[in-house]
Amino acid sequence: MKEFAYSRATGVEEAVSLLAGGSEARFLGGGTNLVDLMKSGVEAPDLLVDVRGLPLGGVEVTADGGLVIGATTTNSDLAVHPEVRRRFPALSQAVLAGASGQLRNVATVGGNLLQRTRCGYFADTSRPCNKRVPGSGCPAIEGEHHNHAILGWSDHCVATNPSDMGVALAAFDAVVSYETVDGPGELPLAEFYPAVGDTPHVETALPAGALITAVTLPAAPVAARSRYRKVRERASYAFATGSLAAALDVRDGVVHEVRIAFGAVASRPWRARAAELSLTGAPATAESFAAAADAELAAAKPLAHNGYKIPLLRNLVVSVLTELAEEAAR
Amino acid sequence: MTDLTESISAPPVGVVGTSHVRLEGREKVTGAARYAADVPFEGLAHGSLVLATVARGRITSIGVDDVLAMPGVLGVIHHGNAPRLNPEAGLLGTGDATLQLLQDDRVPHVGRPVALVVAETAEQARAGADALVVTYEEEEADLVFSADHPGSYTPAAAPEKHKGDVDAELAAAPVVVDQRYTTPQEHHSAMEPHASMARWADGRLEVVDSNQGSFLVSYVLSVLFRLDPGVVRVRAEHVGGGFGSKGIGPQLILAVMATTELKRPVRVALTRRQVFATTGMRAATDQRVRLGADSTGRLRAIDHDTATHTSTIHEFVEFPGEVTNALYAADAIRIRTSLVKVNLPTPTWMRAPGCAPGSFALESAMDELAEAVGVDPVELRLRNEPEVGPISGLPFTSRNLVGCLTEGARRFGWADRDPRPGVRREGRWLLGTGMAAGIYGAGSLPSTAAITAHPDGTFTVGIGAADIGTGARTALVLVAADALEVPTSAIRIDIADSDLGQAWFAGGSRGTSSWTWAITAAATDLREKLADIAHIPADGITGRADTAPLIGALEQRENHAHGAQFAEVAVDPSSGEVRVRRMLGIFAAGRIINPLTTRSQLIGGMTMGISMALHEEGLRDAQFGGQVNGDLAGYHVSAHADIPAIEADWVPDYDPSNPSGVKGVGEVAIVGTAAAVANAVWHATGTRQRSLPISLERILTTTNA
Structure with missing residues (x-):
């Protein structure tokens, strides 16, 4: 495991500017995926900017009956929130179906959206993987792929996104809000994850250095x-x-x-x-x-x-x- | 020989047979118990393994210089500078090439250790290991085992075994079941990853290790490194599970090499991925079972053929036919094994070697026979109960499989079972029940023990036993207390230290029987000595025993623990999900010393059996041979939510061939579990599952929704 610097951000502006300073920097939420990948050498950041202390937690009901979910809300807090359970029960169920109680207590909504695939070749740094090392190849296509994609894959990658929460968010037209050094922006979930194509290593449409700040669910009476x-x-x-x-x-x-x-x-x-x-x-x-x-x-x-x-x-x-x-x- | 009748008649009255919490339980749950990687040492350096990334070939270069320049790195041990090892060293006396690490440039399989990077901190060692560039000349590798592999042969270690004319009986039998069953590679997955510390101090090689038998490990280490056996001291005070994987781990050999070369205490702790890659697995098996029976279900023939695999460097034979040796009577029995050498890591013992995969095949076939002849599965087994060893003709020491079957059936409510498959539905779930019998060898192996009486009325027991989480330490104190006729509070016990002398290891379900015999014999010796003196001197009086001559004098017998397991499962044919709803195991495993920990160990075995039935499968890439699910997120083992109402209990049994009447329980509890689950899945769905694990994919592709 490579040595890395660690900073704890106290504000959103500080967080995005800290990250912009590191060539291989990552935001740290619950760390339930990133830290594992650092241990196995798949991720090797030189700087972690801890965003768990940012004032981005909590769930609020919007005027029209939708929800704004702060990016550092933990999975546990999201799943048990009464308005989530009432207005979007599938979201609560999805979050509870994922991981373990211990993991849900620290994992965050923002981090969940950015979790990496669980493909065994991606996790093994001795193997080629187009996601990990662009252009190196995809052994899963001919190899072990019992739990790989059946939809939307390309000859470059057949990995799946492992999120449960994301599936419910996709059904309910979630919109991801983010902040960058150049200001805020938004991405509908439908555009958040680009098609695999020949760039499987490009996993989101977020601008470089962007910090996810919230996920908004528009009002959807059907979701009740x-x-x-x-x-x-x-x-x-x-x-x-x-x-x-x-x-x-x-x-x-x-x-x-x-x-x-x-x-x-x-x-x-x-x-x-x-x-x-x-x-x-x-x-x-x-x-x-x-x-x-x-x-x-x-x-x-x-x-x-x-x-x-x-x-x-x-x-x-x-x-x-x-x-x-x-x-x-x- | 030992007088069997006398020892049967009067088991002593005392603390044996009453429940006691683990002596070290408080230390363990508070975190005070130190495992091998927890023990601090002054000046400790840390080693990190580098594993081969090619399926077969030759090392052409190792980029040592770049890594030596990294912060904290003290050295890189590799085939160019490693101490030369004695090729004759092996756990069971014969040379085992899996121990011959870093001896040449050959890579026999992926995951073979090729270097150890040693540094001041564990993190620096890991960084160095990650950065070490090793280049290879790759060679074509043979990576896929199959029963019809052209290199298949009958290993000398598992020759054909038979009685009667199997082919004639099969030809004449009115009912024949003839099926193939397969089991995948499985991994031990002990909670505590392998770790070792080695250092030279005062002319001795001192090792703190995680193993299943410190004396054996110290002896093999001394052979391996050509040292005087008295020079090596190995301890393993607490061990977080072994299941057969903790003999001499690669981390131990490399730690000894490193401390010898670098003159520093060195600790090497494996990562979870390295545990999967370097500490062996249960070999995959492809078994054909043919049962010939008359119309009442009485067996005329059992034919059990196994194909399995080993590595190109060491012949390990997984022997599923073991289960067929002594479970049922039949006019003719034949057991055959064929082996294929492939460029994969060497398999090894894993909980109930042979019998665990073997019972899946035999006990699934018995269920198919019960269906074919229209006899209840429990009744079918009762009808084939042998009087003597089915092949050997030897008498049994004791055998109460009938008790397991009848008591299990009673408690499970088996009598009410509708035998028709695929007719019980509850919402989206199909429900079914199934059962299977199990057997695993018992016996005692030579061990030594010493007990010292102190002037204050207390005693110290010293025995080279291992407690790998089973509760062995506590059980041995109970036996010692009864043997000495003192309360347990008067006894302290030292185990897991090779300096305590030769003792059998925690393996083969023969630890407790072997160790308790040595302890009771030492107690007898001590009491004789005490009878001759008036006062105990300050340094105490010590009684000693070596059970080798006693065990050597035993008559040959068939000696086994038995069990019967019953399972209820729910299967959702639309999603393929299989969930075990309840499980009952009834065992006949000799006298039970500590019911509390015995029950726990039995439930542990059954849990591992459910895991084997439904989840466990080491998946390898057919191109490079490496495991693609080498972590506990990818390699699923049953955890709490998978284990429902599970109950283990026992019926009376007593092994007259050892003084405490003990048989082991470590392995018998996983024998038959997978078949009981598979048979219940058939009862739920009407479709047989003859390949493990019974994954949702298998259900979805074989069962009509």
């Missing part, structure tokens, strides 16, 4: 009836094999509004817009739900050993939407 379901190899903490955030508004047996996002299937939380389009205005039946899943998964390109994710996601869509529809009918 929402659910996150995570499928994983064991009941104890594990990254998802496939997951789903969904919200459903059924009126007179017809789907009035629906939100669907997939996790663990792509380099980013995967908003299933084709499925939503297929379903909107359709009868709220298992057949429609299956057709919607198929509409989305038609674009899936399984690798040699992860084709099982297609029936998994299809079954998840049908199962979770059916549950939501049954709840609505009660």
Whole structure:
């Protein structure tokens, strides 16, 4: 592990200017991913700017009924917040489905958005990896990829984004606010994670040195009836094999509004817009739900050993939407 | 020989058989107990391993100079400067090339240590190890084991074993089950990563280590480094789990090399990734089991073929046929093993070697036979209970598998079970129950012990035992207290120090039986000595024992611990998720010394068995051979949320071949667990799962939603 400098920022302006001073500097939130990667040599920053002390914590309800979530809010605080549970239950469920209690107590919302893939080749510095060393190659495509992407991957990278929280945020059109030395900015989550293309090492559209300050969820009445379901190899903490955030508004047996996002299937939380389009205005039946899943998964390109994710996601869509529809009918 | 009848008739009355918390429990839960990497030493330097990154080849250069220039770096040990080792050294007496580290430029497999960087601090050593540039000339590697590998051979260590004419019985049997079962590479995953400190002091090589047997480790170290055995002292006071992986670790050999070269105390602690890469694993197996039975389920033939793998440098044989040796009677039995040498790390013993993967195959096949003949799985096993060793014909020391099966069935509520598969649903979950039997060898191995009586009425027991988290230290005090007829408070015990003399290691489920025998024999010797004197001198009176002649005089017997495990699972066929809902294990494992820690160890074995059934799989890249899930985020072991209502208990059993009536419990509790879970999954879904782990992918691709 390389030696590094550590600074504790007391204000947002100070934090972004401190970071701008380091050639290989990183913001430190909960450190639950970054510090592990530093130990294994995947990350080797020369400066850590600790932002946990910044006044960016807390959840506030906006005038229109949306939420503003501060970037240093811990996963635990986010998950148990009554307004989160009431207005966006799938978000609370998603956060609670991730990691362990100990990790959730320190992990932050901003850090969660920036967590790196759990691809085994990415974590092994003795192997090539286009994400870690651009241009070095991707051994996962021909190698071990049971839990890799089926959607949106390229010949350069087939890794997945491991976040649970991000899947719910994607379903609810979250907007990420950030601060830079040149001033603040915003990115809708749909634009926050760029397509893999030939630059898998470029994982976000954030400007260099930007500090995430908040995540805003616009008001979404449909989200009050929402659910996150995570499928994983064991009941104890594990990254998802496939997951789903969904919200459903059924009126007179017809789907009035629906939100669907997939996790663990792509380099980013995967908003299933084709499925939503297929379903909107359709009868709220298992057949429609299956057709919607198929509409989305038609674009899936399984690798040699992860084709099982297609029936998994299809079954998840049908199962979770059916549950939501049954709840609505009660 | 020992008079068996007498020792059966009157087990002594005392503290043995009553529950006691661990003597060192408070130290452990408060953090005061020091493990190998915690013990401070003045002037300590730190070593960090560098592992080969190619699958096979030759080292062409090591960039030593650049690393020597780094802050704090004291030295780089590599094949060009490492002390020469004795190739005859090995844990079981024969030369084991896995111990021959840094002896030449060859890389037999990925992950082989190629250098050790030593520095003033652990961080500096790690930085140096990360920075060390090693270049290789790569050679073509053979990385994929398969049963039909052209290099497959029958190892001399596991020759064909049989009785009767298996082929004829199979041909004549009205019912035949013929299936293949596979198990993957599995890793021990002890909580405490391997760590060692070595230093030269006062003419002795002093080692603080994490191992399963300090005497054996000290002896092998002395052979390896060509030292007088009395020169080496190895201690391992507290050990955070071993499961077979803590013999002589690479960190120990390299620490001894470094302290010898650099004249500084050196500690080497493995990272979790290095533990996965360098401390062995359970080999993958591909087993074919054929059972021939008559229409009532009585076995006419058991044919158990295993294909497995070892490395190119050392022949380790995983022997699943072990389980078929003595579990069921049959007219004909045949056990065959074939081995393939591949360019992967050398496998090693892992909890219930042989029997754990072997029982998955045999006990899954028995469940398939029960289905085929329409006999209840418990009843099927009762019908095939042997009178004597099925192959050997030798009598059993004691055997109460029947008690395990019947008591387990009663407590689990097995009698109410509907045998039809795939008919119980609860929401999205299909429910099922399954069971399996288990067996693991028991016995005692030669050990020495000494007990000193002090003038104040207290006693000191010294024995080279190891407590790897099992509660051995506490159990031995209970046995000593009864043997001396004094309260436990009058006894202090020293263990895990090679200077205490020869003793069997914590392995093969033979630690407690071996050590308690030596302690009771030493107590007898001491009491005889005390009978002859009026006053105990200030330096005490010491009784000693070496059980080698006593054990050598034993008649050959079939000696095993037994168990029966029952599982209820829930399977969601739409997501592939499998969750164990409850698990019961009933064991017959000799006399139980400390029920509290025994129950804990049994539950631990069953937990590891659930883990084996559902989660554990060392995944390797077929191109470079390296593990791609070599950490505990990628290599899943069962943790709390995976372990539901789990219960372990026992039925009466007593091993008359040792004075305390003890059989081991370390291994029998993982034998059969995976089959019980797999059989329950079949009962839930109607689909057999013949490959471990039963991942959600396997369920999704084989089961109709």
